[in-house]
Amino acid sequence: MTEFTTVLYSRIEAAQQGLALARQAGDDREIHRHSARLLDLLDRAAATDVNTTGWVAPAVLDVAAGHCA
Template sequence: MKEFTTVLRSQVDQAKQAMAVARRVGHDYEVHLHGTRIRDLLDVAARHGIDTSDWVDRAALDDARLGA
């Protein structure tokens, strides 16, 4: 399970970095897509009982919703 958690965390970190780049260049739709990917990954983690409370700033993730 540790390897699964490590890979999942890495994917979340990659999506967070991509979302930050998209936000910096003003690509709102890409911000939304990366935010959706992060939420999907967090859902997978939750289904496996993995604590992700310190992985993502939830306020920044909420800001990534389309139309936010």
């Protein structure tokens, strides 16, 4: 992995962890914030041709997309 990819991966992991904690707390504002961050990072990955297959579970993507629609 390049340094960029490594940092991107760690930020995606952090966004997922934040989203999980926000969901556990039932904090809609934080759920939206972490969902938006996660989707933004995945868009950045796609724009730079970084393959993120397997980085985020489909169920997590569904939650994120559902809160940013």
